[in-house]
Amino acid sequence: MSAAVLVPLTPSVASAHGAVFNPVSRVAACFAEGPETPKSQVCRDLVADSGTQPLYDWNEVNIANADGQHRALIPDGKLCSANREKYRALDWARTDWPATAVKAGPFDFKVRATAAHSGTMTVYITKQGFDPTQPLKWSDLDATPVAAYATTRTATNGFYDFPGTLPARTGRHVVYKVWQRSDSPEAFYSCSDVTFGGAASATAPTEAELSAGADRSTVSHAGHGGDERPPALSADALPASPSPLPLALVGTGALTAFAAGGLLLSRRRTRP
Numbered sequence: 001m002s003a004a005v006l007v008p009l010t011p012s013v014a015s016a017h018g019a020v021f022n023p024v025s026r027v028a029a030c031f032a033e034g035p036e037t038p039k040s041q042v043c044r045d046l047v048a049d050s051g052t053q054p055l056y057d058w059n060e061v062n063i064a065n066a067d068g069q070h071r072a073l074i075p076d077g078k079l080c081s082a083n084r085e086k087y088r089a090l091d092w093a094r095t096d097w098p099a100t101a102v103k104a105g106p107f108d109f110k111v112r113a114t115a116a117h118s119g120t121m122t123v124y125i126t127k128q129g130f131d132p133t134q135p136l137k138w139s140d141l142d143a144t145p146v147a148a149y150a151t152t153r154t155a156t157n158g159f160y161d162f163p164g165t166l167p168a169r170t171g172r173h174v175v176y177k178v179w180q181r182s183d184s185p186e187a188f189y190s191c192s193d194v195t196f197g198g199a200a201s202a203t204a205p206t207e208a209e210l211s212a213g214a215d216r217s218t219v220s221h222a223g224h225g226g227d228e229r230p231p232a233l234s235a236d237a238l239p240a241s242p243s244p245l246p247l248a249l250v251g252t253g254a255l256t257a258f259a260a261g262g263l264l265l266s267r268r269r270t271r272p
Contacts, residue, residue, distance in 0.1 A: 017115030019059050021204040023100035023175050023192040026080060026090050031055040032205040042096045046089040054087050056216040059114050061087055066187035070178055077135035079176060080191035090191060093135045095172060098202030099193040104168040109147055113155040119181040123147040123164060126173045136174055169196045
């Protein structure tokens with residue numbers, strides 16, 4: 001994996017702009033517990049290892065110059081952190097990460113976006129037989145995405161809502177999201193823990209919690225061509241209905257195309 005060492009990562013200004021709230025990503029779930037007094041052991045261990053800043057910067061797991069080269073830039077075992085030292089604890093292979101209870105079938109994915117970007121969100125899930133006590137590898141992900149969604153520069157009510165379909169699974173799994181911008185080489189990543197047939201233990205942050213922690217964030221929304229920041233939501237407000245943002249969910253044929261190249265995104269994108 002020499003490429004992962006030689007290709008420079010340049011997140012010089014914290015710049016990523018969102019996190020998965022359904023199923024809740026690891027960083028968002030720990031933020032929801034309270035950065036200063038997390039409740040779960042794994043979130044307490046994260047703060048002991050890396051401090052509270054990764055949680056206050058819950059919307060910043062990014063690579064500024066990814067340009068579609070996700071596998072080249074992120075080695076096995078570093079998928080959840082995007083190979084960022086700041087977020088290293090997110091890569092821990094543990095079975096006590098807060099999890100969202102799910103079942104096979106249609107699923108409503110929800111991403112809280114603090115800045116909206118044109119691009120594509122592609123969502124994968126681990127294969128049946130995945131061992132959550134082992135570091136997550138690219139080969140652990142099913143090549144067929146469970147959802148793919150074209151994002152625009154408007155995120156209604158501060159959320160992207162889009163449908164997907166979860167396959168039959170048992171036990172704990174990881175849902176992995178890649179959000180590659182089309183107006184910039186920047187890409188964002190996240191890991192969400194889910195349990196099929198288990199009890200839910202994860203909750204998403206409320207708007208009141210996000211507002212209360214905003215002054216501790218180091219995330220900048222400036223300096224990224226075409227950025228548009230959605231208006232802040234009122235305290236504890238959540239969308240009353242799914243976003244009216246025009247859906248661009250990829251159909252069956254296009255999902256097949258994503259599957260063919262989804263995990264091997266090595267060709268450089270043509271910048272607009």
